[in-house]
Amino acid sequence: MVKFHFYICSISPCLRPTLEKCLKEVEFPFETEIVYHHRLQTPEDQIREELKKADVVIAEPHIAHLLSNPQESCPKLRWFQSTFAGVDHFMNMKPCPYAPDLVPLPFALTRGAALFGPGMAEYAISMMIAVQRNFFTLKEAQMKKESPYSIRECATTFPLLSQLTVGILGASGSIGQDTARRLYVLGCNVWGLCRRHRKEGEPLVTPQVESPLNARLPPADQCFQKLVALEDDDEKQSLLRSFLSGVDVVINILPSTPDTNYLLGGRIDKDGKPIPSPLEACKPHCVFINIGRGSIISEAAMVDVLKRKCIRHAVLDVFEKEPLPATSPLITELSTDMITFTPHTSGLPQHDNYMEHLLSKNLQLFKEGMIFEQSEEAKAKGEKWAPKMIYQMDFKEGY
Known part of the structure; x- marks a missing residue:
């Protein structure tokens, strides 16, 4: 036997x-x-x-x-x-x-x-709303035992979800699709970025094993207003910058591979000079949420982008080095109105x-x-x- x-x-x-x-x-x-x-x-x-x-x-x-x-x-x-x-x-x-x-x-x-897609999608959406409506700032005031009315103005101006264009980096995978489907039913305009063009007759996004948690959601291929592929090396940077310039929120779900490592900042050109971060092309009010891998952008590049106010806020659940040390510049050099951390917990079942x-x-x-x-x-x-x-x-x- x-x-x-x-x-x-x-x-x-x-x-x-x-x-x-x-x-x-x-x-x-x-x-x-x-x-x-x-x-x-x-x-x-x-x-x-x-x-x-x-x-x-x-x-x-x-x-x-x-x-x-x-x-x-x-x-x-x-x-x-x-x-x-x-x-x-x-x-x-x-x-x-x-x-x-x-x-x-x-x-x-x-x-x-x-x-992990449903949980990670809910994490990204909840963080997106919390930043847009300044919930973290209001909580800080409460912890200081201040009246919320002392900072009421910061909570009175915010976009509705239906006014936001959300860009998903890594859109064709299971987590990207789960995120897109939830954003779509909330009324967001959803843009997706993937790593290769679809062949003739190939589905718009890669078919997945359907989770029972998605039973009441529309198919993912109906949820993207725009889908961009980064397959052409010669145009990769310009395509990426163009994509980022059109969104209000960026959600990174890309895996860690030689093609994606430091894609958003931290790369060096052939002359040894830093390549500018593509996040420089974002709108100043843009929110960056990283639930993919910390290797998508170096700590130094992330700090630089936030200090120069290229984007409004970063929410990081993953880091270039994990666990994130207390001595990290992300902690020591940035204020809480610039960045929010969680300890790689966005997708725990x-x-x-x-x-x-x-x-x-x-x-x-x-x-x-x-x-x-x-x-x-x-x-x-x-x-x-x-x-x-x-x-x-x-x-x-x-x-």
């Missing part, structure tokens, strides 16, 4: 009952063993030992460094289901599976996409079965692959499962 060792290494204990339920629902035909470890409470050596035995791992990407040299660290591993959407940690594996080396992983890696929908679909595909691989025909031909799963990592693309 074939036996599969499932290893869960996560801060979410609900993943074990979720996996047990999914295994039952998909009628997984093989004997299984499930081991759960709380990632923050388990010694690294113990995690390493479980990885050596694992056929399937369901975990946060924070343990990716333990998978380096996979022939030794995880010789049996067939599939790693990440509970997070980002894959930055996997870029540091040895040998590196990312360009320019492109050393293929011996296991399938699937991202936890479509899990708030329901126990957040992985069930995606895990069930990928487990079904994994089951079908294993049934094929264990068939007499496949064994006779020496054929192995060729994984084709939902949100499977494409290292050439960087997500």
Whole structure:
């Protein structure tokens, strides 16, 4: 009897009952063993030992460094289901599976996409409203035990959502689409920026695994008033600046890749001189919200843009260096009316079965692959499962 060792290494204990339920629902035909470890409470050596035995791992990407040299660290591993959407940690594996080396992983890696979009969208929208209506300034007055009427004027002039044009950087992914759909029903004009042009006959935005949390929302391809691609390197900067100059709010959701790192500030030209931040093209009242990756703009560039009042306010949930040190210039050199911080919490799931929908679909595909691989025909031909799963990592693309 074939036996599969499932290893869960996560801060979410609900993943074990979720996996047990999914295994039952998909009628997984093989004997299984499930081991759960709380990632923050388990010694690294113990995690390493479980990885050596694992056929399937369901975990946060924070343990990716333990998978380096996979022939030794995880010789049996067939599939790693990440509970997070980002894959930055996997870029540091040895040998590196990312360009320019492109050393293929011996296991399938699937991202936890479509899990965090609703929460991150609500974060961005709530922060957008809070800044526009000066809620943070009013709260500061209350903390100083001042009457709100002493600063009433700052709360009497604000745009309605239907008067705002919101630009989403990373519009075609699951989080970008979830954000666009919610902004659209609130009446905003939504512009999207993505990294490549759509081919003839290709959907306007990449099809996603639909979340039950989106059941009452319109399809994403109906929600963008404008969609811009940054595929042409020669025109990238001008296209980006033109896009930014037309919006009132910028929401960054782009992943961290060589193409996106310091896209909004912090790059150096061939002569060693700083390239001006594209945020200089924004309207002075523009609000920048970053829920993607801190590497989109350097700390120095962010400080410079805010000090020169190129934009009105920045809301940062992610940072160039995490956790954000108290000595960061973002904290020491900027006032609270310029910037708002949160500790990378915009997308934390708030329901126990957040992985069930995606895990069930990928487990079904994994089951079908294993049934094929264990068939007499496949064994006779020496054929192995060729994984084709939902949100499977494409290292050439960087997500």
